[in-house]
Amino acid sequence: MENKAPSSIISIEDSRKLSIAPMLDWTTSHYRTFMRELTQHTLLYTEMVTTGAILFGDQERHLKFNEVEANVALQLGGSDPEALAKCAKISEDRGYNEINLNVGCPSNRVQSGSFGACLMAEPKLVGECIKAMQDVVSIPVTVKSRIGIDDQDSYEQFEDFIGTVNQVSDCQTFIVHARKAILSGLSPKENREIPPLKYDFVYRLKEQFPDFHISLNGGVKSLEEAEEHLTKVDGVMIGREAYNNPYLFAEADQRIFGDTSAEPVSxxxxxxxxxxxxxxxxxxxxxxxxxxxxxxxxxxxxxxxxxxxxxxxxxxxxxxxxxxxxxxxxxxxxxxxxx
Ligand SMILES: Cc1cc2nc3c(=O)[nH]c(=O)nc-3n(C[C@H](O)[C@H](O)[C@H](O)COP(=O)(O)O)c2cc1C
Known part of the structure; x- marks a missing residue:
């Protein structure tokens, strides 16, 4: 494959300006390798991988990635600081550029493992998980969360969640899916559609924590929309549209990252x-x-x-x-x- 010289890889911090969301069964290594034909700079996320899958499953299969995918963030699902730390270290050694903790998935299977979105009720534990990982890796450790869960849905509670995670771990990079999750009664798919998007929560968060990197996620369907959000936050993460219409990323390096040498491919x-x-x-x-x-x-x-x-x-x-x-x-x- 051409145009994949390591020198073309920008820093992980810069690449966060635009990212493709973690999506189970969708953002596989094959998908990510293909997306590198369209965009060199966009940060790519893996599917969520649970700590159990890494520690007791087929590690080779779950952590497989191709070096052309960089920058790529591995998303972990778990809530045991020690297990997360072990997995973060294994993943760093394999070459991943960032570890991200899933604090947004509302599925029953994930809830029964006490991780994903239900962790929004336990900010201190999230902070401890992040800290345990930070202590053993030198790559960034980040959080992807919702803006709330169930009736824990005020801006103050959201801000308190972020503030507490930061106090415990010093984590300053948050990717926020701008809708709350409803933990019982809605399927994961409904939880991506029914709770309303509240972009203002994410904009306010950025105002409140100007030094943090805040990425906004949810419902973004074009680079124009991403550019609009980027006037108020540091990064935009695109999920479903990146899968249903991958070609929209052909212009990303030029438009979002200002790389004038990046000619969009057909x-x-x-x-x-x-x-x-x-x-x-x-x-x-x-x-x-x-x-x-x-x-x-x-x-x-x-x-x-x-x-x-x-x-x-x-x-x-x-x-x-x-x-x-x-x-x-x-x-x-x-x-x-x-x-
Ligand atoms: C098929 C599918 C699988 C997903 N799997 C994950 C996942 O593994 N981890 C995660 O944090 N979010 C997951 N999500 C949620 C997305 O990362 C994203 O937050 C959500 O789709 C909202 O962004 P969008 O409106 O741009 O799609 C998934 C979404 C879809 C459609």
Whole structure:
């Protein structure tokens, strides 16, 4: 792959200006490797990995990443400071650039493990978790939270959460999904849609803690919207839109990071640049669909997009599916540069 010289990697602090959210089953190593064809500077997050999965599971599988993904933050799920510290150290040794603690996931499975969003009720413990990790790694340790949970939903309670975490750990980097989580009665999907977005909580937080890095997350669908938020906060994290419409990141290096040397690639170029990776992965036994499924959103509103998607969906799962499936799919869709 081209354009991946380490010198092109900006600092983790600078890359936080725009990030792609951790998303289970979506932000896999294959997805992240592909996103590097579109943007070099955007900070990428892994899916959440639990401490149990790292300490007692298939570490190789859970922590697999490709060096071209940098800067990449590993998101951990857990609430035991000692276990988190062990996992943070293992992850730093593997080359991750940041460790992030999940304080936002509302799923029942996560709640029964007493981590994720329910940790918003335990700011001191969150601070202890962060501190335990900071003590053993030299990379940044950050928090991704909601603005509240259930009836703990006032601005004062949110500010108190952030303030306490900071007092205990000195953590100064917070990524905030700007809606509260409702811990019973809503599915994780509903918890990303039903509680209203309250961007003003995040803007106020930045005013209150001007020295902190505050990233805003939730409902951002374009670089224009990101630019607007960036007038009030330090960073913007994009989730679903980064998956459903990955090409929006083709302009990110220029527009958000001001890198005038970064020429946006065309959709076709981006996919073709991935071919050597696809071939080496196939040779190692990866199924084509595990990579190709992440490309389905690439041609939104481009003539032929439906044929492209259908060809991949119907053929990439077949036994022995190889690069020709992608090559043929690409022939079905118009090559357009940035519109
Ligand atoms: C499929 C999916 C999986 C997700 N998995 C995680 C996760 O592992 N950790 C996490 O902190 N948030 C997770 N989220 C939440 C996102 O990181 C993000 O906070 C949320 O989608 C709101 O941002 P958006 O409106 O830009 O999508 C997930 C979201 C989706 C859609």
């Amino acid at each position: 959709r076709h170029e981006a996919i073709k640049s991935l071919y050597p990776y696809v071939e080496s992965e196939l040779a190692n036994g990866t199924y084509l669909n595990h990579i190709a499924r992440h490309l389905l959103g690439m041609f939104q509103a481009v003539p032929g997009a439906r044929k492209f998607r259908r060809h991949i969906s119907e053929n990439a799962t077949k036994p022995g599916a190889d690069l020709n499936v992608l090559i043929d799919a690409l022939d079905m869709v118009a090559d357009q540069s940035l519109s």
